[in-house]
Amino acid sequence: MKYTEEHEWLRAEGDVVVVGITEHASTQLGDVVFVELPEVGTTCDKDDELAVIESVKAASDILAPIDGEVVEINEMLVDNPGKVNEDPTGDSWFFKIRPSDPSQMDDYMDEAAYKDLIG
Amino acid sequence: MPVPKEQPPRKLSGLRDRQGNKTLERGAYASAEGIAISGKKTEGASQRVVNMRRTVVPEDFPDRPGKDTGYVMSELKQTPLFALHEELGAKMVPFAGYAMPVQYPLGVLGEHNHTRAGAGLFDVSHMGQVLLRGDTPRGVASALEALIPVSVLGLTEGRQRYGFFTTDDGGISDDLMFANRGDHIYMVINAACKEADIAHMRANLPETVSLEVVDDRALVALQGPSSEAVLSRLNSDAADMRFMDVRTLTLAGAECWVSRSGYTGEDGYEISVPADHAEALTRLLLAEAEVEPIGLGARDSLRLEAGLCLYGNDIDTTTSPVEAGLTWAIQKVRRTGGERAGGFPGADRILRELDEGPVRRRVGLSPEGRAPMRQGTPLFASEEGGEPIGEVTSGGFGPTVGAPVAMGYVTSGHAAPETRIFGEVRGKRLPATIVSLPFTPANFKR
Numbered sequence: 001m002k003y004t005e006e007h008e009w010l011r012a013e014g015d016v017v018v019v020g021i022t023e024h025a026s027t028q029l030g031d032v033v034f035v036e037l038p039e040v041g042t043t044c045d046k047d048d049e050l051a052v053i054e055s056v057k058a059a060s061d062i063l064a065p066i067d068g069e070v071v072e073i074n075e076m077l078v079d080n081p082g083k084v085n086e087d088p089t090g091d092s093w094f095f096k097i098r099p100s101d102p103s104q105m106d107d108y109m110d111e112a113a114y115k116d117l118i119g
Numbered sequence: 120m121p122v123p124k125e126q127p128p129r130k131l132s133g134l135r136d137r138q139g140n141k142t143l144e145r146g147a148y149a150s151a152e153g154i155a156i157s158g159k160k161t162e163g164a165s166q167r168v169v170n171m172r173r174t175v176v177p178e179d180f181p182d183r184p185g186k187d188t189g190y191v192m193s194e195l196k197q198t199p200l201f202a203l204h205e206e207l208g209a210k211m212v213p214f215a216g217y218a219m220p221v222q223y224p225l226g227v228l229g230e231h232n233h234t235r236a237g238a239g240l241f242d243v244s245h246m247g248q249v250l251l252r253g254d255t256p257r258g259v260a261s262a263l264e265a266l267i268p269v270s271v272l273g274l275t276e277g278r279q280r281y282g283f284f285t286t287d288d289g290g291i292s293d294d295l296m297f298a299n300r301g302d303h304i305y306m307v308i309n310a311a312c313k314e315a316d317i318a319h320m321r322a323n324l325p326e327t328v329s330l331e332v333v334d335d336r337a338l339v340a341l342q343g344p345s346s347e348a349v350l351s352r353l354n355s356d357a358a359d360m361r362f363m364d365v366r367t368l369t370l371a372g373a374e375c376w377v378s379r380s381g382y383t384g385e386d387g388y389e390i391s392v393p394a395d396h397a398e399a400l401t402r403l404l405l406a407e408a409e410v411e412p413i414g415l416g417a418r419d420s421l422r423l424e425a426g427l428c429l430y431g432n433d434i435d436t437t438t439s440p441v442e443a444g445l446t447w448a449i450q451k452v453r454r455t456g457g458e459r460a461g462g463f464p465g466a467d468r469i470l471r472e473l474d475e476g477p478v479r480r481r482v483g484l485s486p487e488g489r490a491p492m493r494q495g496t497p498l499f500a501s502e503e504g505g506e507p508i509g510e511v512t513s514g515g516f517g518p519t520v521g522a523p524v525a526m527g528y529v530t531s532g533h534a535a536p537e538t539r540i541f542g543e544v545r546g547k548r549l550p551a552t553i554v555s556l557p558f559t560p561a562n563f564k565r
């Protein structure tokens with residue numbers, strides 16, 4: 001698992017990368033009440049806004065962590081946004097990207113570095 | 120006793136906010152809440168470390184001194200319940216110059232739902248408490264009528280009313296609660312406005328009226344359907360009070376000024392308690408099975424569902440009481456044709472709007488779908504083209520409603536209930552229906 005400074009996690013799964021938000025981010029956001037996901041087939045560059053997540057407190061964007069194409073989205077979250085708080089690093093992934101340059105993954109933090117980031 | 124209406128900072132952490140700022144990283148609301156985020160460096164005051172690693176005020180924070188200027192929690196004022204909040208695990212945030220609990224471990228959603236089902240205890244000690252005295256009670260009441268468009272003379276002893284200071288332009292410079300306590304008027308004003316309000320009263324009330332700032336008392340609100348049962352265990356007289364009654368009650372050995380009111384749409388009480396008894400009384404109330412501590416986060420969603428205005432969001436110096444739909448608070452005696460018509464700042468505009476109608480009105484909005492329409496969302500009459508007809512002033516998810524809720528201003532021609540309009544969210548116009556307020560029925564003991 002790799003981590004971004006924007007509190008997303010990335011997990012390689014075959015030739016795609018699964019993306020979600022960290023436990024830390026879900027705790028800080030509070031109860032999630034709305035999730036908007038990109039369409040399957042969307043091509044993205046790193047840092048494009050791909051998804052929106054709103055909690056009782058605020059709205060945030062989820063950025064594309066790598067260049068590629070969205071190949072699958074987790075529609076379950078649209079109807080059950082609260083699931084993000086229950087299982088942020090498991091069932092509550094947001095989207096899967098087929099990366100055009102898988103080496104971009106290497107730029108991100110490992111778990112130890114991320115834990116250091118969030119203190 | 121009254122009406123608190125401030126709200127917590129709204130931009131919460133995460134990833135990026137709508138302006139593309141890396142909010143978690145910058146440590147905006149998130150670190151203001153006490154999260155230790157120490158990766159990327161931000162500059163200046165935001166780096167100073169106190170109770171929380173970094174404390175930066177969100178951009179829409181009412182008294183934010185300047186962009187990227189940070190507060191340090193230790194420089195903020197504390198209420199007499201500060202230590203208790205920390206003990207209870209509250210996330211403390213800067214609010215109107217005070218360190219205030221935005222939420223406890225139960226979380227905003229849980230606290231909101233608990234208040235509607237049981238009883239919630241809120242610290243609102245940051246609000247201003249003021250006493251007005253004069254040669255005669257009628258003299259004081261009459262003097263206050265020169266500053267607010269409300270019948271003060273008509274308020275009987277032991278009763279409370281909602282009111283607002285108006286500006287010469289007919290705007291609102293603060294909203295407030297005031298009570299007739301026999302030989303004096305007790306007033307509660309918003310934290311962010313209290314210094315200006317006090318200066319305004321000192322400058323404009325006659326010399327025969329003395330103003331005392333009460334700074335040795337805390338203010339707590341007990342809100343929710345179980346409030347009467349809970350408070351009656353401490354003093355059975357609490358059950359005899361009706362909505363908007365005020366009384367002095369002995370609670371936990373302390374002389375408390377109690378009103379049966381609040382700002383959640385629920386039955387409940389607001390309790391002014393001597394500062395040195397505040398923690399003991401609060402602990403006693405929290406020891407009751409029905410009571411949980413509630414932070415500013417749930418306070419905001421509760422008051423929004425109740426259709427109540429937050430000063431600085433939904434009302435300010437640019438909105439008139441008529442536009443804001445607060446005409447119910449302006450008794451007939453102060454209106455055109457009334458015995459004491461006018462005679463308050465901005466009376467020309469306010470009385471004219473009462474007769475002719477305002478150009479815009481505050482309305483409730485029920486967005487279709489799940490996407491919340493937040494403060495600042497522009498509103499349109501149609502799905503494409505055209506100029507905005509107004510803007511959302513408060514919006515979010517309504518936990519009791521189970522859907523997004525919002526309020527805002529629209530031009531009067533579009534203000535009728537059931538009108539379908541559109542709010543532009545992230546570049547898309549999403550439909551919303553104008554609805555009567557409140558979203559959740561008031562549960563007062565009349």
